[in-house]
């Protein structure tokens with residue numbers, strides 16, 4: 549098993565053993581975050597779509613490893629604005645950096661970039677498709693809070709149609725005998741291709757529209773934002789945007805071990821009174837992203853094995 553020079557485009561690009569290995573290395577970084585083992589390397593972060601956590605945690609991770617960072621957080625400041633193609637942008641950047649981290653609104657763009665680039669590419673989110681590094685930090689957060697990944701009841705709540713973090717995490721959790729509880733309005737149900745993966749693994753899933761129904765049954769509640777930017781019809785967004793809101797008063801009869809995750813940013817789907825409860829884990833989850841991204845950069849650039 550070696551992740552050296554590998555691309556990470558889909559969560560399925562790595563095996564279960566490789567996912568667990570990334571989590572183990574991330575735990576080492578959590579215990580000892582400042583390890584300048586990549587002082588001679590350059591990491592490019594190309595964000596064609598807005599981000600706070602993913603870009604900054606990748607850059608924090610690269611900094612703590614001693615690597616240099618180049619890139620852009622707004623493609624309108626790059627030559628994309630002059631009409632440069634993704635092909636040409638990636639060709640150029642892959643001669644300036646040892647690793648490319650890329651977010652792009654188009655599904656499949658990261659896979660395409662990996663076919664063009666001479667250096668490894670990490671997908672930091674491609675449209676509504678996948679967000680594999682978020683998935684790994686979600687797995688890390690689940691294992692850390694529950695002490696295991698196997699045999700858990702996990703609720704996914706909100707925009708299961710466009711939420712790329714849900715798609716990646718569902719695929720990953722299929723390897724751990726998960727029971728899935730899917731809470732969403734009818735218009736935002738999990739796509740059938742993702743549900744098929746659950747069926748192929750002979751696992752159970754249950755669908756709900758009422759969030760309260762699942763809160764006492766599950767170990768993890770994975771909340772998501774309704775992805776306004778993916779809706780073709782703004783009226784449709786208005787119709788569903790408040791369908792699944794978690795408030796503090798709903799958190800009675802929960803299991804003691806239950807934790808609430810959210811990839812963030814949140815809009816209104818978790819009210820702020822939840823933040824002070826022992827169930828809230830979303831800010832620590834985002835912090836875990838630094839350790840997981842340190843592990844990925846170090847493994848892919850060969851500084852860890």
Ligand code: CP
Nearest residue numbers: 599600601602811812
């Ligand atoms: N979780 C996540 O992808 O957040 P950002 O959009 O802020 O990167």
